[in-house]
């Protein structure tokens with residue numbers, strides 16, 4: 001019985017951690033910065049999102065767009 005309780009507790013903690021991670025991911029996606037490039041949908045490195053808040057493109061696509069529109 002104690003084992004079942006421990007297992008349930010562990011599963012519960014895992015579910016909460018997953019929900020929190022999903023929540024944070026949605027917050028990031030809904031915010032100024034996106035997790036994926038809006039052009040090629042490749043993941044944008046976190047370092048780039050931190051360095052350029054509000055960035056919506058990966059470095060490759062941004063380079064193409066910088067000729068006519070800054071990030």
Ligand SMILES: [Zn+2]
Pocket residue numbers: 037038039040041042057058059060061062
């Ligand atoms: Zn891209």
